[in-house]
Amino acid sequence: MRIHLLPTQLVNQIAAGEVVERPSSVVKELVENSFDAGARQIRIDIEQGGARLIRVRDDGGGIDKEDLPLALSRHATSKIATLADLEHVASMGFRGEALPSISSVARLTLISRTEGSDCAWRVAADGTERDFDPQPDPHPRGTTVEVRDLFYNTPARRKFLKSEKTEFEHIQTLVERMALSRFDIGFRLTHNQKEILNLKPAETPAEQEKRIAGICGSAFIDNCVKIDFASSGLELTGWVGLPTFSRSQPDMQFFYVNGRLIKDKLVAHAVKQAYQDVLYHGRQPVFVLYLALDPALVDVNAHPAKLEVRFREGRLVHDFLFSALHRSLAEVRPGQQQNVVTLSAVDSPPAAPAQTQPMPERRPPAFQPRPPEQAMLPLSVQEEIQAYGALHPAPTLQSPPATPLPPRTGPEKTGIPPLGYAVAHLHNIYILSETPNGVILVDAHAAHERVSYERLKKQYEQGAVAQQPLLLPIKIVVTSREADIAEQAHEYFAELGLEVNRSGPETLVLRSVPALLAGCDAETLLRDVLADLSEHGTSQRVQQRTNALLATMACHGSVRAHRRLTVGEMNALLRDMEETERSGQCNHGRPTWIELSTQELDKFFMRGQ
Incomplete structure (x- = not known):
């Protein structure tokens, strides 16, 4: 066949295949146009999941009568004029394809009125970009786009639509997400004449x-x-x-x-x-x-x-x-956020604590440490740490003298730290602590594991990464692109403790690895780092593996379950938790503590009912 120009309507239908996937796609394009028009209120009316009707009305700046035909034509826009504008796009849309594309697969009517106009003007479009005949309309300032019978002239596309309920759920989800992007705009969404959302502008x-x-x-x-x-x-x-x-x-x-x-x-x-x-x-x-x-x-x-x-x-x-x-x-620590147990079902990990309002921030009392009663790290792990010279033995619980609870007179209950004071060690596993707002349960092993882990990480990060030269350098065949990346990132690899040299167009030689990871699969580690650099421009592989080993060391060095703790040891751990980053979770992401408020305790025993 000879080369020929495609009909305008077919061109717009092809463009619609990229832009208009389902009714929610139409809503997205129309609401974004309302954003760009400076709207403060947007109303979206849907019928039959958008297959029968999609109507979007706003109170924005409107479109002049003379510009209505252009608004329904391809590649006509008020948002960019030069290449420089395209490189600094600040509007939601700019191509000028949405309205003509939508009109080629649906019955579209556009009504708009600008400030100071005697009346609004209505125009219909069918994607051919011809025969526009604007008619006067009593519409207030702003714009309404009405889209009926979506995909009426492309039945194959219409067959791919899901049920009315499913299509509307996509629309509702989209509108909610767009409402989160513009707090200064009010949104009203209806489906089959029933109001679903009514969000007023949120300024504060x-x-x-x-x-x-x-x-x-x-x-x-x-x-x-x-x-x-x-x-x-x-x-x-x-x-x-x-x-x-x-x-x-x-x-x-x-x-x-x-x-x-x-x-x-x-x-x-x-x-x-x-x-x-x-x-x-x-x-x-x-x-x-x-x-x-x-x-x-x-x-x-x-x-x-x-x-x-x-x-x-x-x-x-x-x-x-x-x-x-x-x-x-x-930076989220006890005293800033407080864990609570919620009785309602929440989609979170088993036994995961919720968080509530911050407690008053108080300085924990000073304790005088005495020699630790807990065993140090296992000998093999401790020797490994000392051999590298960059780490110190995992921290152990310090056992301060037991401090009695201060008298609690008056509602202010001042002088109590965020995690309170320990009163018992339940089943030799959980610390029971009393706070101004109720009681707290702490998993002693999980909490001490996090404290130890964070201290090990700080100790490791404070010194330069110790390198361990390989007895036999490893020659690794990579792609030329990966070899280029390795050559350009030579200093970055050195910071990670990796000594990598390029010995050919597609060959790298690995000569040393971080001392802490001396026994790892060095070739796989290097390939993973290169893959991350290629994909994201950075890599956390070495840090992840280092942290994994430090977490193991912290786990071995932490207080074990069923080991009885003294009151002083329990209070020392609570004070450490208050000063430790990420102390709300152990190294595996499980919660380390939860709180039951006095109100919840009262509910359990029906007090005041």
């Missing part, structure tokens, strides 16, 4: 948290840490769930870049790394995060539906996200 922090609680559940707000972190021209704000509040699926993970909801492998990897030391295996963290950066540093034109972005400085963004989240989670 309290109103914003109320909106988040309405979408993610009140348990999320009760179990999250607020983030506000800025560095190197990047700013990260939002909320991240505590490690003990997690889910089995990644269905409560919302990440926005300059207000745009995205899913990105680099972001997912940075978040995973930040939670690696504290999250129970197989669980997924929850978060609502907003990354703000110069639009010139992020390419939003990397995906037809703009669901993915491309960062110009990927490694910088990755390290920034990891550092912000890692530090924020580490």
Whole structure:
């Protein structure tokens, strides 16, 4: 066949195949247009899951009568004019493909009115971009786009739609996620004339948290840490769930870049790394995060539906996200967040504690240590640590003199540390402690394991990474691209304790490894690091393996279950927990302590009822 031009309607239908996957895709494009129009209120009416009707109305700036035909034509937009504009896109849309694409697979009507106009104007479109005939309409200021009979002229596409309930669930989920991106806008969603969502603009922090609680559940707000972190021209704000509040699926993970909801492998990897030391295996963290950066540093034109972005400085963004989240989670300690037991079912690990409001911060009393009564690390492990010279023996419990509970007179109950004072060692496993708000149960082994682990990590990080030369250097065949990466990252490898030299176009020679990992599979370790550098621009493999060994050492050196502790030892451990990062979880992500409030205790015994 000879080369020929495709009909305009067919071109738009092809574009619709990329942009309009299902009714929720239409809603996304139309609501983003409302964002760009400066809307303060957006109403979304759905019928039959969006297959019969999708109507989006806003109170934005509107479209001039003369521009209505252009709004329904391909590659016509008010948002960019030059290549420089494309490289600094700050709007949600900019291609000018959405409306003509939608009109080619549905019956579309556009009504709009600008400020100061005598009336609104209505125009219908069928994807041919011809025969536009604007008609006057009494519509108020703003724009309404009405999409009826989606895929009526493409029956093959219509057959792929799911049930009405399923399609509307996709729409509701999308609207909720978009509502989290713009607190300054009100949203109203109806389905078959029934109101489903009615979110008013949320200007204050309290109103914003109320909106988040309405979408993610009140348990999320009760179990999250607020983030506000800025560095190197990047700013990260939002909320991240505590490690003990997690889910089995990644269905409560919302990440926005300059207000745009995205899913990105680099972001997912940075978040995973930040939670690696504290999250129970197989669980997924929850978060609502907003990354703000110069639009010139992020390419939003990397995906037809703009669901993915491309960062110009990927490694910088990755390290920034990891550092912000890692530090924020580490700073959560007793006295700032308090674990509680909730009687309602929450999607979190078995026996995982929830978090509630912070207790008043108090300085723990000073204890005078005496010689430890607990055994030191096993001899083989201790010799291994000393041989490397970079570590010290794992810390052991110090046994201070038993300190009696102070008299509690008056409601203020002042002078009591966040984790209270130990009163008993239950079954030689759990520490029972009394606090101003109730009682606390602590898994002594899990808590001491975290304390020991964090101290070992600090001791290891304070000195240079000791290297262990290999008796026989290992020659490793890699791709030329991986060899280039290794050559360029020579200093980075040295910081990790790896000495790597290039001996050919596709050959590397590994001459030394970190002393702590002398017995590991060095070739696999190097290949894993190269794979991470290729994919993410950074690697945590060496640190992960080092931390795994340190965690094992901490576990062996921690107080064992069924070993009876004195009151002084128990109080010393409680004070250490109050000063230790990530003390709410053991090295495996399990909770180390929970609290029962006096109100909950009263409920158990029906007091005051």
